[in-house]
Amino acid sequence: SYELTQPPSVSVSPGQTARITCSGDALPKKYAYWYQQKSGQAPVLVIYEDNKRPSGIPERFSGSSSGTMATLTISGAQVEDEADYYCYSTDNNDNQRVFGGGTKLTVL
Amino acid sequence: EVQVVESGGGLVQPGGSLKLSCVASGFTFSGSAMHWVRQASGKGLEWVGRIRSKANSYATAYAASVKGRFTISRDDSKNTAYLQMNSLKTEDTAVYYCKGGYPYLGNDYWGQGTLVTVSS
Numbered sequence: 001s002y003e004l005t006q007p008p009s010v011s012v013s014p015g016q017t018a019r020i021t022c023s024g025d026a027l028p029k030k031y032a033y034w035y036q037q038k039s040g041q042a043p044v045l046v047i048y049e050d051n052k053r054p055s056g057i058p059e060r061f062s063g064s065s066s067g068t069m070a071t072l073t074i075s076g077a078q079v080e081d082e083a084d085y086y087c088y089s090t091d092n093n094d095n096q097r098v099f100g101g102g103t104k105l106t107v108l
Numbered sequence: 109e110v111q112v113v114e115s116g117g118g119l120v121q122p123g124g125s126l127k128l129s130c131v132a133s134g135f136t137f138s139g140s141a142m143h144w145v146r147q148a149s150g151k152g153l154e155w156v157g158r159i160r161s162k163a164n165s166y167a168t169a170y171a172a173s174v175k176g177r178f179t180i181s182r183d184d185s186k187n188t189a190y191l192q193m194n195s196l197k198t199e200d201t202a203v204y205y206c207k208g209g210y211p212y213l214g215n216d217y218w219g220q221g222t223l224v225t226v227s228s
Contacts, residue, residue: 001172033211035153042205043153045216054214086153095169097143102152 002026002091004100011106018074020103022087025068032070033088034063035099036081043086047072077107110134110217114206117222120196128191128222130206135217138162140209142182142189146202147221156204159189174200196226 004024012018022032031050035043045054047063050070060075070089074081087100116128130142141164144156157170159180168180179192189206203221210216 031212033216037153042218042220044218045211045214048211048214048216052214054216084152088153088155096171097155097158097169099145099153099155 002096002098004087004089004098006085006087006100006103008101009104009106011108012077014079014107015076018077018081018105018107020072020074020085020087020105022070022072022089022100023068024070024087024089024098024100026092027065027068027070027089029092030089032063032065034061034070034072035086035088036083037086037102038083046085074105077105079107081105082107110209112206112208112217112219114204114219114222117204117224119225119227121228122196122198122226124196124226125192125194126196126224127193128204128206128224130189130191130208130219132187132189132206132208132217135209135215137187137208138184142180142206142208144178144180144189144191145205145207145218146200146224147205148199148202151202154202156191193224196224198226200224201226 034047037043050065051063062073084102141160143158160167177195182189205221207218
């Protein structure tokens, strides 16, 4: 079955840039989506179609994709950005959706 | 205001069945694919399956871990999606989320989840 691979954890100091990667064989042809999930809450979409930001998401969140890797970048990370982040995409046949394993972002 | 509300969770014995419901409002439910996603305690998100709109023939797809045991359906007249879970296993224990909307437009709506516990 199709898999997306993320690092388990990323740690930065407040104001630094955090980068979270997601690798998958279908990413050259399929969009990546990124979710933020804080403890005890439902996930929130922060990036869609590789690099678009939904209304209400701060400009410090951005996304990019090149080849088999998608990247979520948080420029000037803030303490309130501490959360688990998940990439999400589909296999080449558009049948199986999949989440990456998740990356715990620590900002301190 | 958009609302997505799951219900029907609870405690069930291994081998048993349970049917979850997801009622949505505030967006065009009939045109939206509806997905189910689960999360075991302390673990990551796992996509369970989806049902597309009538325009896409109500096509369904499932994760390999639930295929043949779970069935997703919908009733557009009630703005409701369902997840029928049969032959439940202890590893199906999780919070089950329903999500819908139009993520390719940045509109992605989740409920708060309903807890399913499979235990004897």
